[in-house]
Amino acid sequence: xxxxxxxxxxxxxxxxxxxxxxxxxxxxxxxxxxxxxxxxxxxxxxxxxxxxxxxxxxxxxxxxxxxxxxxxxxxxxxxxxxxxxxxxxxxxxxxxxxxxxxxxxxxxxxxxxxxxxxxxxxxxxxxxxxxxxxxxxxxxxxxxxxxxxxxxxx
Numbered sequence: 001x002x003x004x005x006x007x008x009x010x011x012x013x014x015x016x017x018x019x020x021x022x023x024x025x026x027x028x029x030x031x032x033x034x035x036x037x038x039x040x041x042x043x044x045x046x047x048x049x050x051x052x053x054x055x056x057x058x059x060x061x062x063x064x065x066x067x068x069x070x071x072x073x074x075x076x077x078x079x080x081x082x083x084x085x086x087x088x089x090x091x092x093x094x095x096x097x098x099x100x101x102x103x104x105x106x107x108x109x110x111x112x113x114x115x116x117x118x119x120x121x122x123x124x125x126x127x128x129x130x131x132x133x134x135x136x137x138x139x140x141x142x143x144x145x146x147x148x149x150x151x152x153x154x
Contacts, residue, residue: 006125009070025090025113043077046062046063049084052082053075055096060074070108072124079124081117088110
């Protein structure tokens with residue numbers, strides 16, 4: 001499958017961060033978008049709340065000027081991060097009082113977040129969601145959990 005260079009770079013960075021245990025959903029430099037943005041937190045100034053898809057004034061100005069970080073516009077970065085946090089089980093936006101997973105650094109939790117983030121990355125580049133993300137990330141923890149139902153005898 002032919003993909004864009006921004007997609008390839010993002011997947012490589014997320015893969016490396018996942019396997020080196022450098023993903024942290026609550027850290028702006030180590031979350032999905034922080035990782036895509038070369039472990040910087042410059043992207044967090046585009047919104048007032050972590051996990052929000054609503055751009056603030058700074059984000060709207062950068063978006064209007066056509067500025068991008070590693071190929072992604074501010075609104076795209078917000079969508080990727082919101083999907084990652086949602087996949088990890090956070091109630092969005094990330095703020096005091098909203099639900100957080102008990103073990104945010106658990107590999108299964110991070111894997112679920114990455115699945116959601118990669119789904120958004122595919123949509124942004126109009127790529128089909130044909131790949132088995134677990135296979136691509138060399139992760140067997142959850143398997144392909146989409147709509148899995150385990151039947152129990154009565």
